[in-house]
Amino acid sequence: MHDRIHYWxxxxxxxxxxxxxxxVTSMLEHARPTLxxxxxxxxxxxxxxxxxxxxxxxxTVLCADQRGHGLSEKTRSPYTIENLAEDLHAVLSDAAARGVIGDIDRNPIWLLGLAAGAATAAVYAAHHHGVAGVILCCPALEVDAERRDYLxxxxxRAVEEGMSAIVEASLARSYPPLLRERLGMPAFEDYRARFLxxxxxxxxxxxxxxxxxxARNALAALRLPCLMLAGKHDLLRPSAQVRALTMDHPRIVFSEIDAGHLAAVQAPxxxxxxxxxxIDADGLSTTEHGMSRGTAAAASAPLPHRVNA
Structure with missing residues (x-):
């Protein structure tokens, strides 16, 4: 069992x-990595x-409700991914001030972002010190014109008609029928209820x-270990599209898991x-780990343990 404490x-x-x-119960040993x-x-x-x-x-695992989500404040003003990255900085500063995580300058954190959360993680890592490495899962790092219009x-429609007007279309591709059948309808209905x-x-x-x-522009600024994870059944960010993000960035490692777009709930x-x-490999993954680099030339390239802002 693990302890889970809530903060604002x-x-x-x-x-x-x-x-x-x-x-774990030996709560918040600062020698433990923070994720x-x-x-x-x-x-x-x-x-x-x-x-x-x-x-x-x-x-030590810190989970943040991003602005407007979960139990965070439901703000009304527009904001950007960069604002979300600054929100993350505020969360980490608050946690360090409380002593529930270590000083990130001396104990760098690992970031794991899922889908749109990966965009926040990439932008934060590209512009802040104190990051040991980044895992971007089913990353939504760029949006083309068609997708922008859809969003x-x-x-x-959400504002005018409520969440029930968009739930079916939204989950049709992020939680497809194949995974609903595999994981069971109770699991899907639980996620659907939270979405609503x-x-x-x-x-x-x-x-x-x-x-x-x-956020794709942030990839070029990363100077630290980075894992790019794709979902085998992701209809929104297909595996081939995620792999393509790594091709110009030899420091990035690519891997695929048996999941859809919502990997955290579909293949935890x-x-x-x-x-x-x-993390065990400290970003220096090999083919024995089932992971591959974006380009073959990176096989021997050393990876630093800090990000340069």
Missing amino acids: TTAPASPSLHYTVSS VLLHELGGSVDSWNAVVQSLARRF ETRAQ ANDPVAYANANRALGGGQ QALAASVERF
């Missing part, structure tokens, strides 16, 4: 941001429940932030195992 940031003139910190988890669009810290059960045995249409509980205006703002972002054990293998 309290900085004035900033949104109230909810996060949880989980570890920070960022959920998908429309998700929350609950998206990570099964993943945390596995990872909290070895890591805007979905945002407008989103605040429509906050959800619309999150769609627009994703539509207006281009496989995701957790991939994260542990990558």
